[in-house]
Amino acid sequence: MEETQVRTLTPQVIAVLVRRGAGFAAAEDAVQEALIEAVRTWSSTPPRDQLGWLVTVAWRKFLDAGRADASRRRRELRADAEPPPGTAGETDDTLQLYFLCAHPSLTPSSAVALTLRAVGGLTTRQIAAAYLVSESTMAQRISRAKRTVSGVRLDSPGDLSTVLRVLYLVFNEGYSGDVDLAAEAIRLTRQLAGRLRHEEVQGLLALMLLHHARRRVRINDDGQLVPLAVQDRSLWDTALISEGVVILQRALARQRLGEYQAQAAIAALHADAPSAGETDWPQIVEWYDELVALTKSPVAKLNRAVAVGEADGPQAGLAALSALDPALPRYTAALAYLRERSGDTGEAARLYARAAVAAPNLPEREHLIRQAARLNSAERTTREASS
Known part of the structure; x- marks a missing residue:
């Protein structure tokens, strides 16, 4: 059996056995034994209905194991008769x-x-x-x-x-x-x-595809984080973006908005912009408003504040950020960014350095350290030029 077959069939067979009353661990053990049997016998003549074959053999293995235990013997007597070989049913x-x-x-x-x-x-x-x-x-x-x-x-x-x-x-x-x-x-x-068929399942799939489309340019060859604004958009996976947008549109057409659809809509607007400067920030703010209304998420509120800073200027973003808890993850990094946008580069450098200490991973920490170093270097150059 090929690995793809195993990964496709195994969960289906486990689920059938669990539905019939097998415990989870017992079901998995029985399926593993059935897979071993399949490897031994399928090489010459694989069955036409591989799922049905595995279900039948795994159920027999489960019953055989149950006969050695008195409590499982009682469960076996209460269970339905063993199903004949064939399809596993439509459930x-x-x-x-x-x-x-x-x-x-x-x-x-x-x-x-x-x-x-x-x-x-x-x-x-x-x-x-x-x-x-x-x-x-x-x-x-x-x-x-x-x-x-x-x-x-x-x-x-x-x-x-x-x-x-x-x-x-x-x-x-x-x-x-x-x-x-x-x-x-x-x-x-x-x-x-x-x-x-559920709009939030489609929304989550669209969100994953839209984010995954940018994956290969998020980290450069030196292992450094590349912010969205400076990523090479020609290297984004346009096929994944197109698929994600189509799936999102299908979900939104059902008019039952959920958090994953709202997040996917924000990701789609970023993907649609030919450059960072052409991003439709006002519409992104509107989608963050929807997301906050749905989830009340502090993280969504933080991201909304940054989007407000892009749409209406850094002072508006700082005002939105001031209403939030400074203990929020990445709050200090967002504050540093908006301070830099407002022209307060000295304070921004200090904030970037402070945010680096609390960064959740190494690429993000190193990125924030570089941001602080960049602003400090620029400030030194300015002082030297004026002296």
Whole structure:
């Protein structure tokens, strides 16, 4: 079997077994045994209905394991008769598996790991490498998550907003090791969009595509962060931008606005501008107004203040920023930018240096340090020229 087959079929089979009453960990064990059987027997004559074959064999493996345990024997006697070989049915079990892996009882990190393992079909080693932790640490995290959801029944609709939040967390992790988590998040969100016609699923997919279109120019060859305003827009992926815009328009046409659609609309306006100077900042401010009304998010309010500074001038941006909590992430960096725009370069340099200390990652920290150094150098040059 090819890896792509395994990653596509595994979550579907697990979901079928869980729906029939198998515990999550037991279902996964049974599916792994079925996959081993498939590797052994499919090389000569693969079945026409590979999903149905795996479901049948995995269910038998599960029942065989259950016979060794008295409590599982009672569950087996209550279960429906074993289904005959053939198709796995029309019920969308993979969709239910999304909801299970994003169950509210799980922490965000556990939900992400379980989603990548069960829905994404990634190995524990791959997930551990992507998150830069040991394989044993990730195995423990996934095991705890499995135990947490082992008694959860898939007999009621799950929380879609939690599923989308988990997928967005995966996307924002970017990539490391041999797994590109941003690409994996897009793949999973595409899969979800194909199973569930919902405007916010489409909005999230559009947002991911529009952001991903700029990915290759966000960091230069020296590993330095490249701000949006100075990125080479000719290197943006126009195919991804076009696809994202089409998906967004389709979502907005349903006239049920959500936070991911609003964020995608902002990203689309940036993507539509031929240059930073031609960005439609007034319309971006309007979309931030919508986003703030939907979410009340302090981060959205912070980004809105910067957009106001671009649309109406730095003093207007500073006024909007002054109403927010200075403890917000990236508040000091935003304040530094607006101070520089207003001409107060000395204060801006000090703020950039202070913001660098609190930066969440190395490229951002180094970028802020360079901004401070640039302004300090310019100030020294000015003093020397006037002396």
